Amino acid sequence: MKKWLAVLVVLLVAIVVVGVIFVARYATSYSADKLHFERGETELVIANQAHAPIRLFKAGKTLAETSPISNFDGNRIWLPPGNYFLQAEQSGHQTFFSIPLVGFRRGPDANGEFAVTVRSMAADSPPRLFPNAPAFILIPSGHFLYGDHANPLEPHYVWQKAFFISPFEVTNEEFKAFISDPTGYDNNANWTEGGRKWKAENRSQSSAQLSSSDADFKRFGQTDQPVVNVNWFEATAYCHWLTKKMGANQWIYSLPSEAEWEKAARGPDNFDYGLGMNLSDADVKLYNWKKNPSAEVTVVGWQATSGNYQPNRYGVFHLTGNVAEWTVSLNQPANREHPFTDDERNQESLSGARVVRGGSWYSASTATMYIPYRETFEPSVHTPYLGFRIVARMIS
Numbered sequence: 113m114k115k116w117l118a119v120l121v122v123l124l125v126a127i128v129v130v131g132v133i134f135v136a137r138y139a140t141s142y143s144a145d146k147l148h149f150e151r152g153e154t155e156l157v158i159a160n161q162a163h164a165p166i167r168l169f170k171a172g173k174t175l176a177e178t179s180p181i182s183n184f185d186g187n188r189i190w191l192p193p194g195n196y197f198l199q200a201e202q203s204g205h206q207t208f209f210s211i212p213l214v215g216f217r218r219g220p221d222a223n224g225e226f227a228v229t230v231r232s233m234a235a236d237s238p239p240r241l242f243p244n245a246p247a248f249i250l251i252p253s254g255h256f257l258y259g260d261h262a263n264p265l266e267p268h269y270v271w272q273k274a275f276f277i278s279p280f281e282v283t284n285e286e287f288k289a290f291i292s293d294p295t296g297y298d299n300n301a302n303w304t305e306g307g308r309k310w311k312a313e314n315r316s317q318s319s320a321q322l323s324s325s326d327a328d329f330k331r332f333g334q335t336d337q338p339v340v341n342v343n344w345f346e347a348t349a350y351c352h353w354l355t356k357k358m359g360a361n362q363w364i365y366s367l368p369s370e371a372e373w374e375k376a377a378r379g380p381d382n383f384d385y386g387l388g389m390n391l392s393d394a395d396v397k398l399y400n401w402k403k404n405p406s407a408e409v410t411v412v413g414w415q416a417t418s419g420n421y422q423p424n425r426y427g428v429f430h431l432t433g434n435v436a437e438w439t440v441s442l443n444q445p446a447n448r449e450h451p452f453t454d455d456e457r458n459q460e461s462l463s464g465a466r467v468v469r470g471g472s473w474y475s476a477s478t479a480t481m482y483i484p485y486r487e488t489f490e491p492s493v494h495t496p497y498l499g500f501r502i503v504a505r506m507i508s
Contacts, residue, residue, distance in 0.1 A: 153190040154219045154226050156211060160186065162232040164200040164207075171195040171381035173389040175425060178381075197380035197425070202233045207250060208380035208425055212257040220255045220269035228254060238276050238365070238504035239358045241286050246414065248276035248504055249376075249427045256375045257382060258452050260484040268448040270371050276504040277368065277376045279428045280414050281338035281435055282350065287320040290350045295357070302352040304460050307345030310492050317494055318342045328496075336413035338435045338499040344466045344491035347438050347500040354502070361507065367440040368503045369458045370486075373469050377431035377483045379424035384483055386424055386432030391478045398422060399433035401475045410473050410496075411435055432481050435499035436472040443467055443488040465490050472497035 148155075160166060168181040168189070181189065181196070196211040209228045217224025231252070238248045253274040259266035290296040297316070300308050319340045322333030332340055347367055354365040368376070377386060385391045387398050396402065398421070400412045412421065412434050423429045431437075443465045446452035456462060465488040471481035474497035479485060489498070 148190050149216045151190075151192050152216045153192050154213045154215070154217060154224060155188060155190050156196070156213075156219075157188050157221070157225050157227045158186060158198070159227065159229045160200075162200065162202060162230050164202045164230055166201075166230060167199045168211075169197055169199065171197055175381070175387060175422070195382040197382075198228055198230070200230045205233065207233065207252050209252060209254050210256045210375070210378070210380040210382055212382045214257070214267070220271065226255070234506065236362070236506075238363050239360065241289060241354065241358060245283075245286070246279045246418075249279050251275055251277055251372070251376050251426060256378060258371060258374055259447060260482075261384065263447075265449070266447045266484075268446075268451050270375075270452050272371055272375050273505075275368075275372055277372070277426075277428060278501045278503070279423060280417060281430065281437065281499045281501045282347075283336050283414060284318075284320040284322075284333060284339045285335040287318055287339040287342065287350060290353050291316065291318070291320060293353070293357070296353045297346075297349065299353070302349040302356075304345065304348060306463055306491060307349055310343075310345050314492075316342070316346060318346065319496075330408055331410040332496060334409075334413055336415050337411050338413075338430075340411060340435055340496050340499045341494045342499060343494040344438050344489070346494075348440070348460055351502055359507075363504050364507060365502050365504050366460075367438055367500060369454065370439050370441040370446075370467055370469070371452050371454070372503055373431075373437065373439050374483060376426060376428050377424075377470065379426050379428075381425055383424070385481060386430070386483070387422060391432075391481055399481065400430065400473050401433040401471060401481055402473075407473075411499075431470055432483065433471055433475070434473060435470075436468045436474075436487065436497055437470045438498070438500040439467045439469055441467045443486075445486075463491075468498060 166186060168184040170179040172178055191213055193213050193215055198209040198211060200207045211226060213226060219226035221227040255269045255271050257267050258270040259268060261267050303311060319332040322329045326333060351365045351367060383389055417429050421429055440458050442457040444457040468487040468489055475481055
Protein backbone atom coordinates (compact mmCIF):
# COMPACT_ATOMS: atom_id res chain seq x y z
CA MET A 113 0.00 0.00 0.00
CA LYS A 114 2.76 2.39 0.91
CA LYS A 115 4.50 1.54 -2.37
CA TRP A 116 1.42 2.52 -4.40
CA LEU A 117 1.04 5.72 -2.41
CA ALA A 118 4.66 6.61 -3.17
CA VAL A 119 4.09 5.99 -6.88
CA LEU A 120 0.92 8.11 -6.79
CA VAL A 121 2.76 10.94 -5.07
CA VAL A 122 5.52 10.82 -7.68
CA LEU A 123 2.94 10.92 -10.49
CA LEU A 124 1.12 13.85 -8.90
CA VAL A 125 4.40 15.75 -8.46
CA ALA A 126 5.30 15.04 -12.09
CA ILE A 127 1.89 16.28 -13.27
CA VAL A 128 2.25 19.43 -11.21
CA VAL A 129 5.78 20.07 -12.54
CA VAL A 130 4.67 19.52 -16.17
CA GLY A 131 1.67 21.77 -15.55
CA VAL A 132 3.86 24.50 -14.09
CA ILE A 133 6.23 24.27 -17.08
CA PHE A 134 3.30 24.35 -19.53
CA VAL A 135 1.72 27.34 -17.83
CA ALA A 136 5.08 29.15 -17.71
CA ARG A 137 5.69 28.50 -21.39
CA TYR A 138 2.13 29.47 -22.30
CA ALA A 139 2.44 32.64 -20.25
CA THR A 140 5.74 33.46 -21.93
CA SER A 141 4.27 32.72 -25.37
CA TYR A 142 1.15 34.76 -24.58
CA SER A 143 3.25 37.64 -23.32
CA ALA A 144 5.42 37.59 -26.46
CA ASP A 145 2.37 37.32 -28.73
CA LYS A 146 0.71 40.20 -26.88
CA LEU A 147 3.81 42.31 -27.48
CA HIS A 148 3.84 41.41 -31.19
CA PHE A 149 0.15 42.32 -31.37
CA GLU A 150 0.73 45.68 -29.74
CA ARG A 151 3.53 46.40 -32.24
CA GLY A 152 1.48 45.10 -35.18
CA GLU A 153 4.27 42.69 -36.08
CA THR A 154 4.44 39.82 -38.55
CA GLU A 155 7.03 37.06 -38.41
CA LEU A 156 9.34 36.88 -41.40
CA VAL A 157 10.58 33.32 -42.06
CA ILE A 158 13.48 32.66 -44.43
CA ALA A 159 14.27 29.34 -46.16
CA ASN A 160 17.72 29.90 -47.64
CA GLN A 161 17.92 26.82 -49.86
CA ALA A 162 20.74 28.38 -51.89
CA HIS A 163 22.86 28.98 -48.76
CA ALA A 164 23.51 32.44 -50.19
CA PRO A 165 24.77 35.41 -48.16
CA ILE A 166 21.64 37.42 -47.35
CA ARG A 167 20.86 40.82 -45.83
CA LEU A 168 17.57 42.35 -44.73
CA PHE A 169 16.72 46.03 -45.29
CA LYS A 170 13.93 48.43 -44.42
CA ALA A 171 12.93 50.27 -47.59
CA GLY A 172 12.44 54.03 -47.64
CA LYS A 173 10.76 56.58 -49.87
CA THR A 174 13.58 56.47 -52.43
CA LEU A 175 16.19 53.98 -53.55
CA ALA A 176 18.79 55.69 -51.37
CA GLU A 177 16.71 55.66 -48.17
CA THR A 178 17.30 52.13 -46.92
CA SER A 179 18.23 50.88 -43.47
CA PRO A 180 19.84 47.49 -42.75
CA ILE A 181 18.14 45.35 -40.08
CA SER A 182 21.08 44.59 -37.80
CA ASN A 183 19.41 42.06 -35.47
CA PHE A 184 18.36 39.70 -38.26
CA ASP A 185 19.82 36.18 -37.77
CA GLY A 186 19.08 34.98 -41.30
CA ASN A 187 16.20 32.72 -40.25
CA ARG A 188 13.33 34.42 -38.41
CA ILE A 189 12.45 37.87 -37.20
CA TRP A 190 9.32 39.74 -36.11
CA LEU A 191 8.86 43.05 -37.91
CA PRO A 192 6.38 45.94 -37.60
CA PRO A 193 4.36 47.12 -40.62
CA GLY A 194 6.42 48.59 -43.44
CA ASN A 195 8.24 47.78 -46.65
CA TYR A 196 11.29 45.54 -46.38
CA PHE A 197 13.39 43.61 -48.87
CA LEU A 198 15.88 40.74 -48.73
CA GLN A 199 19.10 40.86 -50.74
CA ALA A 200 20.77 37.59 -51.72
CA GLU A 201 24.22 37.30 -53.33
CA GLN A 202 24.70 34.46 -55.82
CA SER A 203 27.56 34.07 -58.30
CA GLY A 204 28.27 37.78 -58.28
CA HIS A 205 24.61 38.68 -58.85
CA GLN A 206 22.14 40.23 -56.45
CA THR A 207 18.58 38.95 -56.18
CA PHE A 208 15.93 40.91 -54.31
CA PHE A 209 12.76 39.74 -52.56
CA SER A 210 9.95 42.13 -51.71
CA ILE A 211 8.59 41.91 -48.14
CA PRO A 212 5.64 44.30 -47.64
CA LEU A 213 4.13 43.86 -44.16
CA VAL A 214 0.73 45.24 -43.19
CA GLY A 215 -0.06 44.25 -39.60
CA PHE A 216 -0.10 41.64 -36.82
CA ARG A 217 0.06 38.13 -38.29
CA ARG A 218 -1.31 39.39 -41.61
CA GLY A 219 1.28 37.73 -43.80
CA PRO A 220 0.14 35.51 -46.69
CA ASP A 221 1.54 32.25 -45.32
CA ALA A 222 0.68 29.79 -42.52
CA ASN A 223 -0.10 31.38 -39.14
CA GLY A 224 0.02 34.81 -40.76
CA GLU A 225 3.75 34.55 -41.43
CA PHE A 226 5.58 36.03 -44.42
CA ALA A 227 7.79 33.31 -45.89
CA VAL A 228 10.63 33.87 -48.35
CA THR A 229 12.46 31.04 -50.11
CA VAL A 230 15.87 31.83 -51.59
CA ARG A 231 16.47 29.31 -54.36
CA SER A 232 19.61 28.77 -56.42
CA MET A 233 19.64 30.95 -59.53
CA ALA A 234 19.00 29.24 -62.84
CA ALA A 235 22.15 28.66 -64.83
CA ASP A 236 20.52 29.90 -68.03
CA SER A 237 18.93 33.23 -68.91
CA PRO A 238 16.67 34.02 -71.88
CA PRO A 239 18.44 34.52 -75.22
CA ARG A 240 18.35 38.03 -76.69
CA LEU A 241 17.44 38.86 -80.26
CA PHE A 242 20.58 40.99 -80.63
CA PRO A 243 23.80 40.41 -78.62
CA ASN A 244 24.08 44.12 -77.76
CA ALA A 245 20.61 44.22 -76.23
CA PRO A 246 20.45 44.46 -72.41
CA ALA A 247 20.16 41.15 -70.58
CA PHE A 248 16.86 40.06 -69.09
CA ILE A 249 16.30 40.64 -65.34
CA LEU A 250 15.24 37.84 -63.01
CA ILE A 251 12.23 38.61 -60.82
CA PRO A 252 12.22 35.79 -58.23
CA SER A 253 9.11 33.96 -57.08
CA GLY A 254 7.27 35.15 -54.00
CA HIS A 255 4.44 37.28 -52.70
CA PHE A 256 4.03 40.99 -53.34
CA LEU A 257 1.31 43.48 -52.47
CA TYR A 258 -0.88 44.06 -55.52
CA GLY A 259 -3.26 46.99 -55.98
CA ASP A 260 -3.72 50.63 -55.01
CA HIS A 261 -2.33 51.02 -51.50
CA ALA A 262 -4.41 54.16 -51.00
CA ASN A 263 -7.61 52.13 -51.34
CA PRO A 264 -8.16 50.01 -48.21
CA LEU A 265 -10.30 47.49 -50.12
CA GLU A 266 -7.80 46.83 -52.88
CA PRO A 267 -4.29 45.77 -51.72
CA HIS A 268 -3.85 42.02 -51.41
CA TYR A 269 -0.99 39.55 -51.57
CA VAL A 270 -0.38 37.83 -54.89
CA TRP A 271 2.08 34.96 -55.21
CA GLN A 272 3.98 35.28 -58.47
CA LYS A 273 6.10 32.59 -60.08
CA ALA A 274 9.63 33.59 -61.08
CA PHE A 275 10.04 35.21 -64.48
CA PHE A 276 12.49 37.29 -66.47
CA ILE A 277 11.68 40.76 -67.77
CA SER A 278 13.39 43.00 -70.29
CA PRO A 279 14.95 46.04 -68.58
CA PHE A 280 13.87 48.19 -71.54
CA GLU A 281 10.96 48.32 -73.94
CA VAL A 282 11.08 46.47 -77.27
CA THR A 283 12.94 48.74 -79.70
CA ASN A 284 12.38 49.78 -83.29
CA GLU A 285 15.35 47.65 -84.31
CA GLU A 286 13.87 44.56 -82.69
CA PHE A 287 10.39 45.11 -84.09
CA LYS A 288 11.79 45.86 -87.56
CA ALA A 289 13.50 42.45 -87.49
CA PHE A 290 10.07 40.91 -86.88
CA ILE A 291 8.58 42.83 -89.80
CA SER A 292 11.45 41.93 -92.15
CA ASP A 293 11.66 38.23 -91.29
CA PRO A 294 9.67 36.06 -93.76
CA THR A 295 8.60 33.91 -90.78
CA GLY A 296 7.62 36.99 -88.76
CA TYR A 297 4.96 39.64 -89.34
CA ASP A 298 3.49 38.08 -92.48
CA ASN A 299 3.22 34.59 -90.98
CA ASN A 300 -0.36 34.06 -89.82
CA ALA A 301 0.78 31.33 -87.43
CA ASN A 302 2.17 34.06 -85.14
CA TRP A 303 -1.17 35.82 -84.80
CA THR A 304 -4.24 35.28 -82.69
CA GLU A 305 -7.55 34.81 -84.51
CA GLY A 306 -8.51 38.41 -83.79
CA GLY A 307 -5.09 39.55 -84.90
CA ARG A 308 -5.38 37.76 -88.24
CA LYS A 309 -8.69 39.45 -88.91
CA TRP A 310 -7.19 42.84 -88.08
CA LYS A 311 -4.09 42.22 -90.21
CA ALA A 312 -6.21 41.22 -93.22
CA GLU A 313 -7.77 44.68 -93.29
CA ASN A 314 -5.04 46.95 -91.90
CA ARG A 315 -1.39 47.87 -92.29
CA SER A 316 1.05 48.36 -89.45
CA GLN A 317 1.66 51.96 -88.41
CA SER A 318 4.58 51.10 -86.12
CA SER A 319 7.45 53.54 -85.69
CA ALA A 320 9.86 50.76 -86.74
CA GLN A 321 8.93 51.56 -90.34
CA LEU A 322 9.94 55.22 -90.20
CA SER A 323 12.90 56.18 -92.36
CA SER A 324 15.48 58.86 -91.64
CA SER A 325 13.70 61.19 -94.07
CA ASP A 326 10.40 61.06 -92.16
CA ALA A 327 9.50 64.09 -90.06
CA ASP A 328 8.92 61.97 -86.95
CA PHE A 329 12.10 59.88 -87.25
CA LYS A 330 14.09 61.71 -84.55
CA ARG A 331 11.15 61.66 -82.17
CA PHE A 332 10.10 58.06 -82.61
CA GLY A 333 11.97 56.14 -85.31
CA GLN A 334 15.58 55.79 -84.17
CA THR A 335 16.97 52.29 -83.89
CA ASP A 336 17.28 52.10 -80.09
CA GLN A 337 14.04 53.94 -79.26
CA PRO A 338 11.06 51.93 -78.03
CA VAL A 339 8.71 50.99 -80.83
CA VAL A 340 5.41 52.90 -80.63
CA ASN A 341 2.20 52.98 -82.64
CA VAL A 342 2.06 49.23 -82.21
CA ASN A 343 -1.17 47.55 -81.16
CA TRP A 344 -1.79 44.57 -78.88
CA PHE A 345 -2.27 42.16 -81.78
CA GLU A 346 1.13 43.13 -83.19
CA ALA A 347 2.90 42.97 -79.83
CA THR A 348 1.49 39.49 -79.17
CA ALA A 349 2.48 38.27 -82.65
CA TYR A 350 6.02 39.58 -82.02
CA CYS A 351 6.21 37.48 -78.85
CA HIS A 352 5.04 34.34 -80.69
CA TRP A 353 7.64 34.91 -83.41
CA LEU A 354 10.39 35.49 -80.85
CA THR A 355 9.48 32.30 -78.99
CA LYS A 356 9.87 30.28 -82.19
CA LYS A 357 13.02 32.09 -83.26
CA MET A 358 14.90 32.31 -79.94
CA GLY A 359 13.07 30.09 -77.44
CA ALA A 360 14.85 26.85 -78.41
CA ASN A 361 11.97 24.87 -76.84
CA GLN A 362 13.17 26.19 -73.49
CA TRP A 363 11.72 29.71 -73.26
CA ILE A 364 8.35 31.35 -73.87
CA TYR A 365 8.28 35.09 -74.56
CA SER A 366 5.10 37.07 -73.98
CA LEU A 367 3.62 40.31 -72.79
CA PRO A 368 3.61 40.50 -68.98
CA SER A 369 0.45 39.87 -67.04
CA GLU A 370 -0.75 42.76 -64.89
CA ALA A 371 0.69 41.01 -61.83
CA GLU A 372 4.07 40.46 -63.46
CA TRP A 373 4.18 44.05 -64.65
CA GLU A 374 3.19 45.46 -61.25
CA LYS A 375 5.64 43.29 -59.31
CA ALA A 376 8.48 44.39 -61.58
CA ALA A 377 7.34 48.03 -61.45
CA ARG A 378 7.03 48.26 -57.68
CA GLY A 379 10.45 46.70 -57.26
CA PRO A 380 11.50 45.04 -54.02
CA ASP A 381 10.93 48.41 -52.28
CA ASN A 382 7.17 48.28 -53.00
CA PHE A 383 7.20 51.80 -54.50
CA ASP A 384 4.15 53.66 -55.83
CA TYR A 385 6.19 55.14 -58.69
CA GLY A 386 9.09 53.65 -60.59
CA LEU A 387 11.81 55.09 -58.36
CA GLY A 388 10.08 56.15 -55.16
CA MET A 389 6.96 56.61 -53.09
CA ASN A 390 6.23 60.08 -54.47
CA LEU A 391 6.60 62.06 -57.68
CA SER A 392 7.43 65.64 -56.69
CA ASP A 393 8.78 68.52 -58.78
CA ALA A 394 12.27 67.46 -57.76
CA ASP A 395 11.61 63.95 -59.07
CA VAL A 396 10.48 65.00 -62.55
CA LYS A 397 13.99 64.63 -63.97
CA LEU A 398 14.00 60.95 -63.02
CA TYR A 399 11.29 60.13 -65.56
CA ASN A 400 10.54 60.86 -69.20
CA TRP A 401 7.09 62.35 -68.82
CA LYS A 402 5.02 65.55 -69.00
CA LYS A 403 3.24 66.12 -72.26
CA ASN A 404 5.90 67.23 -74.75
CA PRO A 405 4.52 66.81 -78.28
CA SER A 406 6.86 69.46 -79.68
CA ALA A 407 10.08 67.88 -78.38
CA GLU A 408 12.72 67.10 -80.99
CA VAL A 409 13.32 63.69 -79.40
CA THR A 410 10.22 62.46 -77.62
CA VAL A 411 10.81 58.87 -76.52
CA VAL A 412 14.11 57.98 -74.86
CA GLY A 413 16.19 55.27 -76.51
CA TRP A 414 18.29 52.61 -74.82
CA GLN A 415 21.60 54.45 -75.20
CA ALA A 416 20.29 57.66 -73.62
CA THR A 417 18.50 55.62 -70.96
CA SER A 418 21.56 53.66 -69.85
CA GLY A 419 23.55 56.88 -69.60
CA ASN A 420 21.03 59.28 -68.08
CA TYR A 421 18.29 57.36 -66.28
CA GLN A 422 18.22 55.14 -63.23
CA PRO A 423 16.67 51.66 -63.00
CA ASN A 424 14.70 50.40 -60.03
CA ARG A 425 16.40 48.03 -57.60
CA TYR A 426 15.61 45.03 -59.78
CA GLY A 427 17.42 46.77 -62.65
CA VAL A 428 14.40 47.70 -64.80
CA PHE A 429 14.05 51.12 -66.50
CA HIS A 430 11.04 53.28 -67.41
CA LEU A 431 8.28 51.38 -65.68
CA THR A 432 7.03 54.87 -64.96
CA GLY A 433 7.08 57.07 -68.05
CA ASN A 434 8.69 56.97 -71.52
CA VAL A 435 6.01 54.84 -73.21
CA ALA A 436 2.90 53.24 -71.76
CA GLU A 437 3.04 49.45 -72.03
CA TRP A 438 0.64 46.75 -73.13
CA THR A 439 0.02 43.84 -70.78
CA VAL A 440 -1.46 40.50 -71.80
CA SER A 441 -4.32 40.93 -69.32
CA LEU A 442 -7.97 41.57 -70.09
CA ASN A 443 -9.65 44.36 -68.17
CA GLN A 444 -10.76 42.54 -65.03
CA PRO A 445 -10.18 44.63 -61.89
CA ALA A 446 -8.88 42.83 -58.81
CA ASN A 447 -9.29 43.63 -55.11
CA ARG A 448 -9.11 41.95 -51.73
CA GLU A 449 -12.49 40.30 -52.20
CA HIS A 450 -11.70 39.19 -55.75
CA PRO A 451 -7.90 38.70 -55.82
CA PHE A 452 -5.81 38.71 -58.95
CA THR A 453 -5.25 35.21 -60.27
CA ASP A 454 -3.54 33.82 -63.35
CA ASP A 455 -6.81 32.81 -64.98
CA GLU A 456 -8.68 33.44 -68.23
CA ARG A 457 -7.89 37.15 -68.05
CA ASN A 458 -4.38 36.30 -69.30
CA GLN A 459 -5.48 34.14 -72.24
CA GLU A 460 -4.50 35.64 -75.58
CA SER A 461 -7.28 33.86 -77.48
CA LEU A 462 -10.10 35.73 -75.75
CA SER A 463 -11.52 38.98 -77.11
CA GLY A 464 -11.83 42.19 -75.15
CA ALA A 465 -10.01 45.33 -74.05
CA ARG A 466 -6.49 44.84 -72.71
CA VAL A 467 -4.81 46.70 -69.86
CA VAL A 468 -2.06 49.28 -70.37
CA ARG A 469 0.24 50.36 -67.54
CA GLY A 470 3.00 52.83 -66.72
CA GLY A 471 2.22 56.31 -68.03
CA SER A 472 4.30 57.88 -70.80
CA TRP A 473 5.93 60.97 -72.28
CA TYR A 474 2.38 62.08 -73.11
CA SER A 475 1.21 62.05 -69.46
CA ALA A 476 0.19 65.48 -68.24
CA SER A 477 -0.63 64.40 -64.68
CA THR A 478 1.10 62.33 -62.02
CA ALA A 479 -2.12 60.32 -61.74
CA THR A 480 -1.29 58.32 -64.87
CA MET A 481 2.24 57.73 -63.60
CA TYR A 482 0.99 56.03 -60.43
CA ILE A 483 1.91 52.34 -60.67
CA PRO A 484 -1.60 50.99 -59.87
CA TYR A 485 -3.16 53.26 -62.51
CA ARG A 486 -4.77 51.22 -65.27
CA GLU A 487 -5.84 52.20 -68.75
CA THR A 488 -7.70 49.90 -71.10
CA PHE A 489 -7.68 49.87 -74.89
CA GLU A 490 -9.14 47.63 -77.53
CA PRO A 491 -6.36 45.45 -78.95
CA SER A 492 -6.48 47.24 -82.32
CA VAL A 493 -5.57 50.63 -80.81
CA HIS A 494 -2.17 52.18 -81.58
CA THR A 495 -0.82 55.55 -80.44
CA PRO A 496 2.56 57.38 -80.45
CA TYR A 497 2.83 56.92 -76.67
CA LEU A 498 2.05 53.20 -76.50
CA GLY A 499 4.65 50.42 -76.76
CA PHE A 500 5.48 47.22 -74.92
CA ARG A 501 8.14 45.23 -73.11
CA ILE A 502 8.36 41.47 -72.84
CA VAL A 503 8.83 38.78 -70.23
CA ALA A 504 10.36 35.33 -70.60
CA ARG A 505 9.41 32.19 -68.72
CA MET A 506 11.28 28.92 -68.70
CA ILE A 507 9.27 25.96 -70.01
CA SER A 508 8.95 23.52 -67.11
